[in-house]
Amino acid sequence: MKTGSIAAIYARVSTKRQVQQGNGLNSQISSCREYCLQNSFEITEIFTDDSTGGSDDREGLKKLKIWIKKNRKSNIVIVVDAISRVARDVEIYQNIKRYATDHGATFGSPTFTFDDSPAGRFMETIHVGMGQFEREDNAARVKRCQKARLSDGYWCLAAPIGYRSAGKGKPIEPDALSGVVREALEGFASGRFKTAAAAKKFVESQPEFIETRKSPVLGNGRMEQMLKNPLYAGYIDYPRWDISFRKGKHKPIINYQTFQMIQERLEGNSRPRSGKETDEDFPLRGFVLCDDCGRPLTGGWSRSKSGKMYPYYRCFNKHCDRKNKSVNGNKLEANLRNILSRLQPHESVAKVMKIMLRDLWRQNQTAVLDRHRDLEKRLKDLQQKQEKLLDRIVETDSDTVASAYERRIVENQKKQVVCKEKLTQLGNDSLNFDQMFEHTLEILSRPCDIWENRGHMWRGAVLKVVFSKRLRYCHNSVLRTPET
Template structure:
């Protein structure tokens, strides 16, 4: 290494300063403080500072994972004919890993760059190298100890039911008086994710691609890129997370699934249905042109072949026109368009005809109450059965834990642990079901009002609802899809059981019972009643 520049008094210097996280950079003055002390040192030594290279990442000990350090080495490589002094504040800022400390020293030596530390005298003698290595090893020990302590604290939090990682989309952290740092809903994204998960579990969104398009259609949902797209990997991650069901886990730390303290977006049963669909979902994505323009597409069948009708827009001379049509091969009605108004006005007329007479509503209300009381009794009995099953699972888990203690084979222990995890998931499902199977007070009135509103005027709900709601009304009102003939219009619709019962009541001839009753008339003569 040449000392030519040092003798001439024009030594060039660069400063390297580092903090371990972006938070330390933004909330503290670590980088600024290090740079200030290094500049003071350079001025005292008569060095001319050419550049400063900051880092706000630890790199896990590997200096090649630090952008600032990589930039510094590149800067030195770009000027091989110049000698530099690299100044840093503390030996721990240089490297907190013995192996990488030695490698980094070698990198600077190959570039004829001398390193100087403000609080440690670097010496190339054997004794100096030994002391330097000891200090580097001490820094590595502190880093590993800090890492272990952080993991232990985070693991303990997860074991208590708290989420400790970066908040998933739809959640944010907030300070809670009892729980401390706790996940809370981040609206409106939380509601968007809840709707997507519920829709995927029910099959309304038939594939991950449809979930992706659903997210892309929501302006408030955070996009993966500037073009408004959402990555399919992000969709998969959201669908697989038990966090949205109110549960936490840390498999890498040996923490199994358990109930969390944060508010869930969906039930655990819904989460399980999502996982089942992810494992066996082979549905093709729905077409993009099934939208609010054609709410009856797929629900109206061609009367000639019995296959669902499709729909399309046809370009006219002055404006586009909407049509329904059959596109089935060999059908006599293939590609013969039917104006959208004919299809939809006919279906609307059928829905309007389902409105029952007002006087039947008291009877329907009484029927609902009787059925409700019967189901409530059944629900209480089912809850006792579920509680018994939960106790049985607890017993099986205790037995398996005893076997793990006695087992010595790693494969046997692993099998027992997998069985315990399966039992724990089953227990979670049963516990959630037991907590929800008996409806709370006031649910009866809420249920009756919604049911009577639908039975009283399904057309009103169909007219006011959106595309998804219209499809729901059709499925609840009709037992089978409607059949439409190009020549005769709609065939007789097969309505669902509640409307069929109300229709039967409406068509029967009912007379009020006379005040005298329905028993046969008796004689007006006085009679003597037998004691028996």
């Protein structure tokens, strides 16, 4: 290196957090400035990076190479605080050093003496090799800690959309987007969203997503990853690190049965639910029958010449005389409200109904207990089967056979999860008979008021409680029961 050379300072830290906290870059640059001053180097550029030394895909390094090439006819020196700042990988370091040498550049450092002798090159390689060892050893140590956390049910990698980190040692927790994610996942499971692209479009259109995300769109394939991620159902599965399917410590956004429905839809083994279960805009879809053919009416929107959208019900039976003839949705629902407004049960009817419902309730409770016993037996059988599979893994000497047993164990664990979810669901039915009857009586006493002022689920309850059979629609704009 010659006095009077022009110099470029290169400084690097491993993470953006170090830049934000002010750790590293400033002290490196200050040390290099002092070194340049002592050696009478003219500093013309300063390049920085905030990424790992195990890669050469760094913006600052790319700009440094351009500067080297541009000034190759000058006496140029690259000043670094430590040799590990150039790279923590022997091969990458040698490539960078070769590029600089080929363009007439040399290296200088306040903490390391670059010497082109055999002994100097040997020491240079030793220093870079130590840096590579430290980087790889640190990565392995971090990975071991993360694997241990995952094994214990704590998701410690990047939190997926809908979750956020709750701090060191704590499970991830739902964030402001969790409600949007839940609606998207449940909507795909039920068939409200026919494709992953439709679910993706829904998420991107929500104000919470637009306000909290840096990018207004989900990346390619991101929605498919979300649909396949068991984290949202409260479970961890990370085969990349040999972490098998297990219960997580975090709060689920959807239940496991919904997750299973999503997987079945993705695999093409399940048909989505009918619109009557998913579309709040058409509460009578599937409940009202065409009087000519007896098939359920379906619902859809029609656009007027002015561009305004109107709800309509139609019969799509190709053999029906009323095929594709529209029924105004607002008028049909107004007809129903008129029927509901005239309904008022007599006190004696309520007493008889209570006796009948109590008998039905007892029958249902017996069925629930039988179902509970069946599920407990099923769970016990699955647990015993898993113990046998584990014993077989211990006994076998074949890696292929052991892998096959491990796959069967994972499937067995998933079946156990389903059983436990169903048992929990049965145990959460906290309504007693009197509470149930009060809800039913409330619906019967003022069905029209509940229809108009309660949500979609209550409207479905009104139809089931008030009418013993589905209604029929006559072409003269009249709703009637099958007997009238």
